[in-house]
Each structure stands twice: as structure tokens, then as C-alpha cells.
Amino acid sequence: MPTSVKQLFQAVGKDILGQVKWGQKINCTVPGVYVVAITPTAEKMVCCDEAPVSKKMVEDWINRVPKLSLDDGSPKTEELMQRLKAFWLPDETVLYIGKAGTSLRTRVDQYYRTRLGDPKPHRGGHWIKTLDSLYELNVYWTTSGEEKACNIEERFLEMFVKNVSQDSRRKLHDPQHPFPFANLEFPRGTRKKHGLRNQVKDR
Secondary structure (H helix, E strand, O other): OOOOHHHHHHHOOOOOOEEEEOOOOOOOOOOEEEEEEOOOOOOOOOOOOOOOEOHHHHHHHHHHOOOOEEOOEOOOHHHHHHHHHOOOOOOOOEEEEEEEOOOHHHHHHHHHHOOOOOOOOOOOOHHHHHEOOHHHOEEEEEEOOOOOHHHHHHHHHHHHHHHOOHHHHHHOOOOOOOOOOOOOEOOOOOEOOOOEEOOOOOO
């Protein structure tokens, strides 16, 4: 059964301590976990039948990263758009789960300002920046307290994956790894089989 933001936090015993729109600063400077979702309300399941992938953003990505490849070949815009859409979960509202080992405000700000195709300061979850609905998304967060943020992030991801519907899982390009759309790896070392290589510019 798909997971609402509230259910996700509750399942791992964490309260939602704040919510901002994409691009707005988080007023918290301690470690924690954050969730990027379509819904503007934690209790409500707001979803999208098809990934709203932006043709312009994908074109810019291909142009900025000349070594970017798809299935060992140079991708055309439409091909790359279709591959990204093949990892969309139409009945889920959560698109990315991330952690901040130090300051939530700093880490999420790094996420906002890392341009698609750049290797730093926060390359993780960069698929989310291919969406034309980016600034309509919401960021929910909680602090990690005495526990390590990476451990809480792992529990969030475990709960999400466990609850992905069989129908949505079956339709994925890689049904064995039904992570949130912009999470490419879970656990560490286990990656989605997306066929993309050299996704960021050389350092």
C-alpha cells in the first residue's frame, strides 16, 4: 500500500518538525532526515500518473555533460526522458528521502543549488531536477536526535520500499529496486539498474 508522508514518519517513530516549499530554507541547523514529496499536506496522498519530466531540463543535462550515456550510447532527449519516466511510481507521493549528517538547513540548501549535472555539493537525488514541477514540491523534515541520521534514513527507505504496490513495482524499468523516484541507491552499493553512466561532469 502506498505511503503518505505522515505514515512514513510515524512508521519510524519520528515527528514531522517542519515543512517548506522547494527552494525555501529549513530553519534547523542540526542533523536529520528530509523527505521531498508532491503533496502539500502530510496526511494526503497527492500523486501524478506520469513523471512531469521537463524536455528543456533533460536537453540541458545532455548538453552540459557530454560523457552522459544511456545503455552505453549517447542518449537522445526523448530516450532519456522515457527512461526517467520508467522509474516513476504513479501511486506514490514521496519522491526523495535524504539525510543531513550535520545541518539540515545547510544540506538541503546544497541540494537546492546543485545544478543538474554538477558533481557537488549535493549530487544525490539529482533526478528530481528533471521535473518541471520542481518548485511545487514540498520538503518535510525531522531531526535525528541521538541516533545517526543515516540509520534513520535507512529505516525511512525500508518502509517506503516495503509498501510500494505490486502493480507499480511490476511496471518499473527495474522492479527489483522500487526506491523513491530520485533515490538511486539503497542500501549503499545497491543501485537502480537505469542504464545511465557519467551522469555528472568530471570534477
